Amino acid sequence: MSVAAFPQEALNWLGRLPAGWQVKPLKHVVRVNPEALSDSTDPDWRMTYADISSVSLGQGIVDTEEFSFEDAPSRARRLVRPGDTLVSTVRTYLRAITVVREPPENLVASTGFAVLRPSSTIDANFLGYFATSDAFVNAVVAQSVGVSYPATNASDIVRLPIAFPRIEQQQKIATFLDRKTAEIDTLIARKRRLRDRLAEKRTALITRAVTKGLDPDAPMKDSGIEWLGEIPAHWRASRVKFFAAVGNGSTPSRENADYWVGGDYPWLNSGVVNKGSATEADQFVTELALRECHLPIIDPPAILLGITGQGKTRGMTTKLEIQATINQHLVFVKPDERVIDIDYLYAIFERAYLYLRSESDGGGSTKGAITCSQVENLCVPLPPVTEQREIALALQESQAKLHGVSRKIGKAIERLEEYRSALITNAVTGQIKVA
Incomplete structure (x- = not known):
């Protein structure tokens, strides 16, 4: 296909091409999603499953799960062969994109991927690099729809042009x-x-x-605290509940506009623990939401602790430096400053990160969660x-x-x-x- 067959805006991102290079729609040089598992697949058939989170830019497929077809997620449908390129159709800007060079046996990808299988005119590795290029990723993102989870589909992806020698x-x-x-x-x-x-x-x-x-010569004693060991002899130990108020919040219904529209009271979610301190909010609730949704009003200084999830957020902390309220995925710890300094308490919770995560992994739940009770009963050195x-x-x-x-x-x-x-x-x- 000639370059002139494409609208100019579809070619701008390719730049000025060398003589002898061709430009064609991807669909003319690849097969998209060429193989899929049907509902009639043997329930006992074993697969190696790759979800979008399994793919890392520059590292390829870094994590997979083994399933029988019967137990596999419903989105486990795309069969993958050596030389295929996987392109995430959801939040493509995160670049869950890779060429599959040596797949494990019976590799199956999520329907969140477009599986591109090159024809004889396209080298598989060249296609993989092309799909990870800024030019291509930006073109996919530009046609994606949605705010929180912008997405496109495989048929739109393969309408985009590819240039190749x-x-x-x-x-x-x-x-x-x-x-x-x-x-x-x-x-x-x-x-x-x-x-x-x-x-x-x-x-x-x-x-x-x-x-x-800070005194290396201070006499020591056994703290009696599992995760601390010995502490200086003149220190004492106390549970958090004896010197701080502990609680968590909620998420007012998004369907009730009266809880959100015109709100000016800061409402924080668990993303805030990725910052050293919480000094501003990007979401706000109304006075009505504060009254009806059991939302705590937290005065600074206080500690906020992420309490849910399998990722690194659970157990992470930040210092609250504004008056705010929080959702159900955070716990606040409001200390009595006559007993404990806020910056020292912050350091304590940083030290307790792994301990709190291990304590909240129990019970056989697939989603770990730290409870208010666990925070209240955490024993710390004072x-x-x-x-x-x-x-x-x-x-x-x-x-x-x-x-x-x-x-x-x-x-x-x-x-x-x-x-x-x-x-x-x-x-x-x-x-x-x-x-």
Whole structure:
């Protein structure tokens, strides 16, 4: 198909192509979702299932589950073969996209993927790189519909154009990108390991400070607290409920506009624990919602704790610095500041992260949850308040240095990832010459 057959806006993202390259709709050079499991599939047939969360950019399929057809999720339908490329049709900007080179036996992908199987005119690895390029991903995102979970469908994806040279040149481009991206990925991995070591050092500093204090020569005693071990002899231990109010919130019905429209009272969800402090909100509820939906009014300073989910959010904490209310996936801890310093308490909960997660994994539930009772009954070490403030200040100073180094490493990783993306896009659209 000639370039002139496409509207100009459909070609802008491909840029100026080298002589000899062709432009065709994807559907002319790939088969989309070529194989699917039917409802008549043997119930005992075993599969290896890949969901959208199983795919990581640059790493491919990193996590799968084994199922019989009978027990598999209803979306486990797309059969995958070597050389297929998976493209997530939901929130494609997250780049759950990969070429499948050596799939496990009976690999089945979620219906949330478009499975692209290349024809003989397209090299499988070239197609995989093209699908991860900024140019292609941005084109898919531009045609997606929805706000929270923008989505498209496979038939729309394969209407998009693909530019490609002869098959031998495609293979050279793919080989070049294999080599260059492996080099970049190695550098990124090293920097991530370095950042992980800084995080471990930060955790060790917190552990030392809240369990041993600042005086290395202080006499010690057994705390009687499972997750703490020994503490300085002049410290005491107390359950959270004896020096703080603990509670959680709710989500007012979205169907009742009177709870939301015109609201000016900050309402926070569990995403807030990904920040060091909560200083603003992006959602607000009305006075009516506060009255009718059992929403607590929390005055700062307080600690907010994520209490649900299998991801890292459960057990994470942040400091509340504005008056606000919260949803049911958060717990607030409002301390008596005559007994415990807020910054010291924040450090305590950071130290208790793994303990609270392990305690809330019990009971056989597939979704772990920390309860208000577990938070209330958490036993913590209590130095004198003046010593708590000294510990908190020392931690802030040492962590500021680590944070500065970690931030620089993060910026370096971002630049490498940007370079990787630009390299792929430029190579698969012919903007750089590959011998």
